[in-house]
Amino acid sequence: MKQLLSFIRKEFIHVWRDPKTLVMLFGFPIVQIVLFGFALTNEIKYANIVVVDNAKDVASQQIINKIEGSKFFSVQKTLMTPSAIDAAFKEGKIKLAVVFPVNFNTDLLHLNKASIQVIADASDPNTATQLSSYITTIVADYQAQLSPTMSAPYSIVPEVRMLYNPDLKGAPNFVPGVMAMVLLLVCVMMTSVSIVREKELGTMEILLVSPVKPLMVIIAKAIPYLVLSIVNLGVILVLSVYALDVPIKGSVLLLVFESTLLILTALALGLFISTITSSQQSAMFASMLGMMLPTMLLSGYLFPIENMPVVLQVISNIVPARWYYVIVKAVMLKGLGFASIWKETLILAGMAVFFTGLSLRNFKIRLE
Amino acid sequence: MRALRFLMQKEFRQMFRDKGFTGRLFIAPAIQLILLPMAANYTIKNINIAIVDHDHSTVSQQLSNKILSSGYFKLADYTDFNSKAGALIENDKADLVLEFPSGFEKNMIRENNQKIAIQVNAINGVKASIGFGYLSGIIADYNNNLRLQWIQPGRTNTMPTIDVVSSYWYNPSLTYYIYMVPAILVSLITGIAGLSAAFNIVKEKEMGTIEQINVTPIKKYEFILGKLIPFLAVGTVVFSFGLLFSWVIYGIKPLGNIAVLYLFMYVFLFAILGFGLLISTYSQTQQQANSIMFLFMMVFNMMSGLYTPIDSMPGWAQVITHLFPISYFIDVMRMVVIKGSGIHDIRMHILFVFLIGLVLNTWAVLNYRKTT
């Protein structure tokens, strides 16, 4: 036990004496959570659109007023030919054009039917669909208001409740993902590099010929990073709640417990990477390639997993961040308890045990 | 100038001797161009819907069928129990719950007006609003048809209707990979050509060969050009390969002028190689260069508009992204390749990236002098 403590102390000293590591450990996560937490969002606000009002009548004016009143659009009114719209799209000035035909109001009054053309720059398909659906909603709204007294017969009125995120903000979706990414990347990279550094410098040999058991060496390596990561987690949570306005609806204790589990998995992965690489450079590269891309792409927070081809969906199952993302959403945003996330918890725990076992085995082989 | 020739010859020899080089040049881009667009698919379809039907009437059945046959929705469950549907939302099995109250059809006929409750899991706000948009569109459509069927002859439909006819230009099928592939190509070039230049120089520092070069009569600018020109060549090769690849695999043929793309690529490489050079002057070891790169690549990838639109970011974040040459290039690629924008449309992009490149290169060269 005394041996172990002196080892752990040595590891802490390594970390404290190296300002670069400290910056990596605390600076990166803070920068990332703030930068990505604020910046990563699909919310559309004040998109530049143009309204081509060939009608200039009461009805078109009323609809335009409604569009202008929406926070989704920043409206510019000009008469434009289709080729002018094309030019404006090409220059990237506008994202959508709403065109009213000449006899809009007359048609509406006499034929009871009129149409509005919406032209979207679909080079970004998502923004295009979103914007045109906002316009459709606004128009439908106007239509419903047209004749409040003579309500339409047989109306089905949808009444919607947006759960967990009534303002449809971007942060609630991205923050749990960024948390997973930051915790994983920092832990995996720091542990693997710190162990490989000892190998590279030759100090690992000295540790291995000492009477300390390999398990002890590993524990001693892992504990400082575990402690620092938990501190990190605290910082991240405080930032999420107070800076990014993403509340913790469920139990904080449960969230901390689950995050610790993710950190343990990350440490185990870091250990594993350190046993299969021999230079700091390749450890770094392996953590980056092996962790960053899969975490970003396959954890589900940037892109929905159900849209991916089956192969990738299967692969996504071995990405720890995928499970953690589900857990954080459940605890933090939905306020659920352990009962609804025990399966994900078990998977994460399994991964931690699996990788610890694997790296212990690799470690022993090295000794012989 | 003769020295420059020898420097470049040396660089090319070293490149081709590096076993991983051809892999990095062709195989890695190919894999990424295949994998990334598959994973990075934000098309919103297959929205899971749970239907709670307390009514079991013709109307509720018809409407349910119409929703499910629209192609946007997948049935998660069809049930009588609210609690079951709630659980489905909690564990992410359903994105939407539609609830027909009991007496739905009867009330509609009697009172002309009946509410239908929809609950949406809004954690992903975009998915929620698009999904709800689709659903309310389908309901409105069904509602209109219903009226046409039910309204007795003689009693005219006085309700005016406005049709919104949407047309989607440049990508009428709203295919997501058309949007992603050109941008991924930018991220690839940044990684392969731009940043490996930095590693290359730092490697000479670490190995000590730069000392040897410094005592020779080679001029600084010759040394720097000798490093940069081979990477311009690498960039050209990767870019051409990527364009060809996206044409063969995805059928994406640039709508605009290819010469404009190449022109912009060189302006971009000028800037990003300057950035690599700058990093190399600040790092002594490959490991330092590596950590700095790692941070920047991550920020570049996340904030350059590759995955989420720049327009959605808060103002200060937009200012930051406008300092990254990569976000201009991603924009230009999407403009020229998908929309066919011309040189006039991207003139400001060219100007800004050139200016950024000028600042980065000047900074790097000044800093390079100081350190030796």
Next chain:
Amino acid sequence: MSKEIVIRTNKLTKRFDDFVAVDEITFDVHKGEIFGFLGANGAGKTTAMRMLCGLSIPTSGEAMVAGYDVFKQPDEIKQNIGYMSQKFSLYEDLSVKENIEFYGGIYGLSNKQIKEKSGELIERLGLHNEADKLVSSLPLGWKQKLSFSVAIVHQPKIVFLDEPTGGVDPAMRRQFWDLIYDAADKGITIFVTTHYLDEAEYCNRVSIMVDGKIEALDSPEGLRKTFSASNMDEVFYKLARKAKRSAD
């Protein structure tokens, strides 16, 4: 031996903030001479040498190398010197021939000269079978001999060698010194720092630096006499005892 002076320094000094790495050193080196530059670790040898090569700008003093001023004409100096650093610095991923070609090329040799030179050099070093092999596959001793030969491929007036024989076995060191003598015979001045005191005996003249200052400068014999020592080891220890700076 001719008395033409190829290196002349006068109170040459280099400061890093408060630390005086090289403190007013003054000495001359003659053409064709093998000049040994000794000192403990941290005595300032490498810094002094870097200033003479134009790699580092002196804080004060004067120095002329190959007839050019280190302050004003570093480019001319570089054209006329060769340098071999203590870190092996040929490109490991280029072949023997390609390294010779590269360095010949950047010193402005014509293609014909490069061809002649590399043939001659490979012949001299007995590297026929290795000419097209990567440098990384050569043993250290061979690498260092090659490194030296490449450093003088452009026939410089002076070649600076910074601890050229570190980590090499005695037989190899002998062979290396044979190369040095050859070069000196051709009129190339050799400026060499070393740790091996037996190697100091091979030099025409030896200077010993202690704490940034030159404490002694004479022929090996002269030094032994002055310090009434039987070998260079004793001379060195008598001087080094005065050092206040610790190694490194």
